[in-house]
Amino acid sequence: MPFGLPKAFAASASAAVADGEYLQASHWGAFWARIEKGRFVSLRPWEKDPHPSPQLLGAWDQVYSPTRIRYPMVRRAWLEKGPGAAPETRGTGDFVRVSWEKALDLVAGEIKRVQTDFGPWGIYTGSYGWGPIGRVGNPQTMLKRLMNLTGGSVVSSSNYSKAGIEAIMPYVVGSIDAEGPQTSHQTILDNTDLIVFWACDPLKNNQISAAIPDHGEYGWFEAMKKAGKKAIFIDPVRTEGCKMLGAEWLPVRPHSDVALALGMAHTLLVENLHDKGFLENYTFGFDQFAQYLRGEKDGTPKTADWAASLCELPADTIRDLARRLTKGRSMLVSGWTPQRQQYGEQFPWAFVTLAAMVGQIGLPGGGFCQRYHLDNAGVPSANAPGLAGSLQIGKRKEIKPWPKEKGTTSIPCARVVDMLLNPGTTYQHNGGTHVYPEIKLCYWAGGNPFHHHQDRNRMVQAWAKIQTFIVQDFQWTATARHADIVLPATTSVERNDIERVGVVARKAVVAMKQLIDPVFESRNDYDIFVELAKRLGVEPEFSEGKSELERVREIYEDALKQATAKKIPMPDFDTFWNKTGVVEFSTPDTAVRRTKYADFREDPVINALPTATGRIEIYCKAIEKMGYADCPPHPTWLEPSEWLGQADRKYPLHVNSSHPQFRLHSQLNGTKVRELYAVAGREPCRINSADAAARGIKSGDVVRVFNGRGQCLAGAVVSDDIRPGVIELQEGAWYDPAEGGKPGTLCKYGDPNVLTPDIPTSKLGQATSAHTCLAEVELYKGTPPAVTVFDTPKDA
Numbered sequence: 001m002p003f004g005l006p007k008a009f010a011a012s013a014s015a016a017v018a019d020g021e022y023l024q025a026s027h028w029g030a031f032w033a034r035i036e037k038g039r040f041v042s043l044r045p046w047e048k049d050p051h052p053s054p055q056l057l058g059a060w061d062q063v064y065s066p067t068r069i070r071y072p073m074v075r076r077a078w079l080e081k082g083p084g085a086a087p088e089t090r091g092t093g094d095f096v097r098v099s100w101e102k103a104l105d106l107v108a109g110e111i112k113r114v115q116t117d118f119g120p121w122g123i124y125t126g127s128y129g130w131g132p133i134g135r136v137g138n139p140q141t142m143l144k145r146l147m148n149l150t151g152g153s154v155v156s157s158s159n160y161s162k163a164g165i166e167a168i169m170p171y172v173v174g175s176i177d178a179e180g181p182q183t184s185h186q187t188i189l190d191n192t193d194l195i196v197f198w199a200c201d202p203l204k205n206n207q208i209s210a211a212i213p214d215h216g217e218y219g220w221f222e223a224m225k226k227a228g229k230k231a232i233f234i235d236p237v238r239t240e241g242c243k244m245l246g247a248e249w250l251p252v253r254p255h256s257d258v259a260l261a262l263g264m265a266h267t268l269l270v271e272n273l274h275d276k277g278f279l280e281n282y283t284f285g286f287d288q289f290a291q292y293l294r295g296e297k298d299g300t301p302k303t304a305d306w307a308a309s310l311c312e313l314p315a316d317t318i319r320d321l322a323r324r325l326t327k328g329r330s331m332l333v334s335g336w337t338p339q340r341q342q343y344g345e346q347f348p349w350a351f352v353t354l355a356a357m358v359g360q361i362g363l364p365g366g367g368f369c370q371r372y373h374l375d376n377a378g379v380p381s382a383n384a385p386g387l388a389g390s391l392q393i394g395k396r397k398e399i400k401p402w403p404k405e406k407g408t409t410s411i412p413c414a415r416v417v418d419m420l421l422n423p424g425t426t427y428q429h430n431g432g433t434h435v436y437p438e439i440k441l442c443y444w445a446g447g448n449p450f451h452h453h454q455d456r457n458r459m460v461q462a463w464a465k466i467q468t469f470i471v472q473d474f475q476w477t478a479t480a481r482h483a484d485i486v487l488p489a490t491t492s493v494e495r496n497d498i499e500r501v502g503v504v505a506r507k508a509v510v511a512m513k514q515l516i517d518p519v520f521e522s523r524n525d526y527d528i529f530v531e532l533a534k535r536l537g538v539e540p541e542f543s544e545g546k547s548e549l550e551r552v553r554e555i556y557e558d559a560l561k562q563a564t565a566k567k568i569p570m571p572d573f574d575t576f577w578n579k580t581g582v583v584e585f586s587t588p589d590t591a592v593r594r595t596k597y598a599d600f601r602e603d604p605v606i607n608a609l610p611t612a613t614g615r616i617e618i619y620c621k622a623i624e625k626m627g628y629a630d631c632p633p634h635p636t637w638l639e640p641s642e643w644l645g646q647a648d649r650k651y652p653l654h655v656n657s658s659h660p661q662f663r664l665h666s667q668l669n670g671t672k673v674r675e676l677y678a679v680a681g682r683e684p685c686r687i688n689s690a691d692a693a694a695r696g697i698k699s700g701d702v703v704r705v706f707n708g709r710g711q712c713l714a715g716a717v718v719s720d721d722i723r724p725g726v727i728e729l730q731e732g733a734w735y736d737p738a739e740g741g742k743p744g745t746l747c748k749y750g751d752p753n754v755l756t757p758d759i760p761t762s763k764l765g766q767a768t769s770a771h772t773c774l775a776e777v778e779l780y781k782g783t784p785p786a787v788t789v790f791d792t793p794k795d796a
């Protein structure tokens with residue numbers, strides 16, 4: 001698929017490598033890049049990628065996209081009047097181009113100024129985000145390393161992905177659980193009679209990875225289809241996986257999954273189908289939970305009929321599903337949206353408890369899994385060496401003591417806006433009491449908070465409180481557009497790095513070789529941080545005298561050492577780097593079958609779980625002690641403050657801002673991949689035909705989606721693959737304010753986070769509740785304003 005090269009770039013090229021095809025890699029897969037006269041002219045997927053993603057096109061197009069940041073830029077008011085000046089002009093696009101020298105001096109100067117005048121607690125470098133792949137070039141690690149060498153800064157913990165799971169699972173099973181290898185696909189194929197995908201879309205979500213995706217999910221689904229595997233999908237959307245398997249679709253009402261799980265658990269209990277032996281020997285606290293199910297204290301038995309009234313699935317279907325789980329070998333599989341909702345800790349807990357009642361945890365093909373949709377965690381692992389990152393964050397150098405009253409050194413990442421709005425106030429997190437620091441300077445590198453955070457309008461107001469916002473990215477995201485100082489970074493094809501194929505599969509290691517010169521004035525993140533380290537007097541400690549390529553070599557040679565010890569064949573670095581470009585590893589037959597929790601099942605005493613009781617905790621005394629009303633000590637239905645089941649709800653439609661089919665979050669917005677899905681030039685909004693008809697909306701119309709928090713335009717897609725009462729506006733669409741810097745303004749393109757609330761799941765997890773959101777949709781009348789977020793801001 002050769003593509004034309006924009007004229008603007010043709011002139012700036014000079015050869016970094018000779019003409020030819022080179023293997024390179026991205027979040028979307030490994031690929032052969034064709035280089036001609038110093039230009040990256042086309043790509044084709046690596047022939048060993050079993051199912052390339054259409055998103056891969058963006059790995060090429062993003063390099064030369066008109067949304068590339070070409071030069072260092074500074075917001076005019078900030079440059080002319082100093083830090084904190086006219087914050088309302090953030091997001092208006094009024095930038096001044098400056099030299100790299102000037103930009104780096106300004107950034108280093110700001111870091112020093114805030115450190116001196118306020119202290120390290122005045123700088124926030126949580127900088128959450130996915131950034132690029134590659135073991136050297138992780139900008140988040142580099143940023144924190146730099147800050148730690150100069151006295152530290154406020155950072156963040158956990159993530160937007162599964163902070164609810166990360167908070168609750170350590171109490172329930174003694175680990176995060178939703179990480180690392182899971183019961184293998186083959187073990188499912190061999191043993192499982194019924195597989196239930198609950199809020200889980202492995203075909204969509206495995207297209208991308210935090211390393212190079214191995215794309216084994218499609219083969220797994222094909223094998224399940226061929227085997228005629230019985231599958232059920234519990235989801236407000238009929239997903240492609242559901243269609244491919246010809247599976248049953250249970251279009252659950254969003255935000256009611258805990259009730260559904262409790263209704264099934266109640267059925268098992270009253271029909272005496274629960275595995276009493278398993279509960280007795282492997283779990284703790286079932287009796288208290290059973291009392292709750294029977295409604296002994298609150299007077300409400302959690303029957304299938306009770307659940308049906310909340311989740312809008314027939315009570316007989318709920319009872320039937322519970323019974324079917326116990327009839328043969330069953331595997332419960334969940335995704336992560338129900339824990340990205342208010343009280344989000346409750347669903348994973350109810351889900352594991354339900355699996356414990358079924359009693360098949362640790363049996364081949366039975367039990368539960370919370371990670372089949374990322375990193376293909378059911379694939380076998382090859383016999384491969386580790387690939388350690390060579391730059392570490394390191395410990396914070398205590399240059400200035402950090403008094404307790406100045407606040408915490410690390411906030412839960414989704415509480416960033418709370419922190420900016422409420423300096424000096426206390427908050428609860430996982431049993432501890434902490435104080436929000438007062439932030440003057442934020443530095444983001446490799447993340448896009450003006451897409452990923454909730455309640456954009458509240459966020460715009462919070463951002464007005466800081467003095468300086470530094471953003472390092474390669475494209476003009478909404479975040480970069482709201483910055484005071486913008487530093488243009490390179491993409492992976494403009495620098496050297498190394499990465500593996502498959503976080504779990506570990507199938508190969510790919511040389512990510514620099515193929516072209518940096519586009520315009522962009523610089524590698526590593527070089528930017530080395531320059532800043534020089535200005536901050538910590539360059540020798542930061543770089544340890546090593547270039548990026550030397551670090552790549554170091555990582556490879558460390559892997560080679562491990563491989564040699566284990567007798568795994570691997571060429572020397574120069575052969576790998578200059579000749580083969582890839583090393584593949586073989587997967588032993590013994591790796592093909594794997595059962596999670598088999599050891600625990602075999603001997604729950606010797607292989608006890610690292611929980612307080614060594615067992616699966618259905619009741620948790622540590623959580624009981626915290627006394628949080630929003631996180632009771634056993635799985636509990638708590639009515640959300642905003643959902644379709646509310647009698648007095650203000651808006652009639654639930655907003656499902658799930659992860660995008662054609663992007664990794666906000667990445668690739670600015671590329672030709674957008675043509676695959678944009679409707680009327682905007683982000684698509686899927687709506688059920690009944691809801692569309694009631695509003696006079698048809699496919700292709702521009703619609704306005706709104707609630708009390710915000711409003712955006714979108715392009716309607718009328719479909720019966722989404723249940724009535726729910727619209728889908730996938731996360732990651734670039735925020736395109738009609739009037740930049742003005743809270744409440746219309747987003748012209750379709751960012752769902754203008755609608756979502758910025759409330760925590762609970763005091764335990766303090767995770768995002770992006771999926772607690774109602775809105776209304778109407779046909780947009782008149783001429784819609786032009787989308788401008790994909791144009792290059794005036795930069796020269």
Ligand SMILES: Nc1nc2c(c(=O)[nH]1)N[C@H]1C(S)=C(S)[C@@H](COP(=O)(O)OP(=O)(O)OC[C@H]3O[C@@H](n4cnc5c(=O)[nH]c(N)nc54)[C@H](O)[C@@H]3O)O[C@H]1N2
Nearest residue numbers: 129130131132160161446447448452472657665666667770
């Ligand atoms: N409503 C709603 N909101 C959500 C979610 C949801 O389900 N619903 N999901 C949440 C989840 S789970 C997540 S993980 C977050 C994701 O949020 P983010 O991780 O912030 O999203 P990305 O778009 O991946 O942002 C990565 C940024 O890094 C930049 N980048 C890429 N490569 C490089 C590089 O080499 N150098 C530099 N300096 N920058 C680079 C990209 O251009 C991009 O701007 O969103 C969250 N937000």
Ligand SMILES: Nc1nc2c(c(=O)[nH]1)N[C@H]1C(S)=C(S)[C@@H](COP(=O)(O)OP(=O)(O)OC[C@H]3O[C@@H](n4cnc5c(=O)[nH]c(N)nc54)[C@H](O)[C@@H]3O)O[C@H]1N2
Nearest residue numbers: 161199205234237254255335336337658659660663664665
């Ligand atoms: N293509 C692509 N893949 C990705 C990403 C991406 O940006 N693009 N991001 C990656 C990241 S960072 C993460 S954290 C994971 C996210 O993993 P998940 O959070 O599991 O993924 P989502 O696609 O947001 O949602 C999964 C399914 O949940 C359904 N759902 C939504 N609300 C409800 C509900 O209330 N109840 C039920 N039962 N179902 C519901 C959605 O319709 C969707 O089919 O995905 C990863 N994979």
Ligand SMILES: [Mo]
Nearest residue numbers: 159160161162
């Ligand atoms: Mo995520």
